Amino acid sequence: MGQITSLFARKVAHAAGDAIDTKAVLASVGLDADGPADPTHMLDEDDYYSMIEMMAQQMDITPLPVIVGKAMRPDEYGALGLAWKAAPNLLGSFSRVERYWRLWTSVARYELRNTDEGYLFIEHRDGARRLGMRISIEADLVSGVSLGRQVSPRPFAPLAVYFRHSAPKTPEHHEAYFGCQVHFGADMDAMLMSHDAVSAPNLLGDEGITQFLVSHLDQELARIDDTPALQTRTKSEIARALSEGLPKMAQIARALGMSARSFHRRLAEQGLSFQTLTEETRREIATAMLREERYALSEIAFLTGYSEQSAFNRAFKRWMGVTPATYRKSLK
Known part of the structure; x- marks a missing residue:
């Protein structure tokens, strides 16, 4: 398209x-x-x-x-x-x-x-x-x-x-x-x-x-010619928006110059979904920040779009099989 x-x-x-x-x-x-x-x-x-x-x-x-x-x-x-x-x-x-x-x-x-x-x-x-x-x-x-x-x-x-x-x-x-x-x-x-x-x-x-x-x-x-693929561009926009809460598809579509309908269709054409890309982005940001001791768990939760740390803990355990605290200890 x-x-x-x-x-x-x-x-x-x-x-x-x-x-x-x-x-x-x-x-x-x-x-x-x-x-x-x-x-x-x-x-x-x-x-x-x-x-x-x-x-x-x-x-x-x-x-x-x-x-x-x-x-x-x-x-x-x-x-x-x-x-x-x-x-x-x-x-x-x-x-x-x-x-x-x-x-x-x-x-x-x-x-x-x-x-x-x-x-x-x-x-x-x-x-x-x-x-x-x-x-x-x-x-x-x-x-x-x-x-x-x-x-x-x-x-x-x-x-x-x-x-x-x-x-x-x-x-x-x-x-x-x-x-x-x-x-x-x-x-x-x-x-x-x-x-x-x-x-x-x-x-x-x-x-x-x-x-x-x-x-x-x-x-x-x-x-x-070096423009990143749709998947990379989408995850980049999601990452920028997460500190203000969980972004909606229409919000990210606008940032990419598309309507929500066209954005959804283009993702589907590439076998992608907005929900999956959002989850991947949150997980990648969380795991990267956990490597840095200067970030408290509450800060990481906020910067990945979670209003409560308990919700972040549950999501992270779903992703990685362990809590954020346990994951951070395993990196030492």
Whole structure:
């Protein structure tokens, strides 16, 4: 199951304006409508698609991808957006997306392919073509054109746009914005750009800034490649929460950027359960702290989420077959 930046969810919800209940829509994916936008905060892709489908029950969603895509700004993408603007030309800008797409999504993969007709910017996305996915893909390609128009010194329009899914009831919105023919039911999700259009120097192209930003993005990418597995991340969040009491699944899910439903499903897909991971985390913390004489048993009980030491003693004996005091003596 992939993830996508919460920035997109906020953009989609706010673009709808008064046509939807923005607070309720964003709350459905664990976001505060009045809170700050954080592109690094990720959402489960199914939650994101469900949010869009929830909006479709409240409004005509057909023109929404165009509205959302038009509203995207390079600066909202952090270092990646700056690298987009500082690239020498649009070919460089789209090349940054091809390389660094994992910084804002694990849902899609982007490819820049040179052909005789021009450059194809292709979005690869697996899964059933549910409404939420279709709207998301359309908004992505509109965003690409919008961002291109913001940094190019000349009017920018693709030669053609392609979507694998069927046409919406009124495709005129898409064709008017793209300024070219839009092909639905195609064999790819992509836009074709002329060699000339992507070769013109960007307004703010700067090779020195580009090298600095690319170096930074490479470091960010390496960090993502080393992201710990779901089990490790879950236990880490549980450990952080235990001093305030036994955490609930919804609390840990929010910390990981997921809804409780999606979190439960992803754990189940890996043969894990929240209860088991919580017990393992408590046991591991307890056994580690018992090796340190400076921690009293009452402190260990508190830091592993037990309000009473007697409850901690019973749990520890269930885990290890002996009481905490006996276990500590055996370590000497």
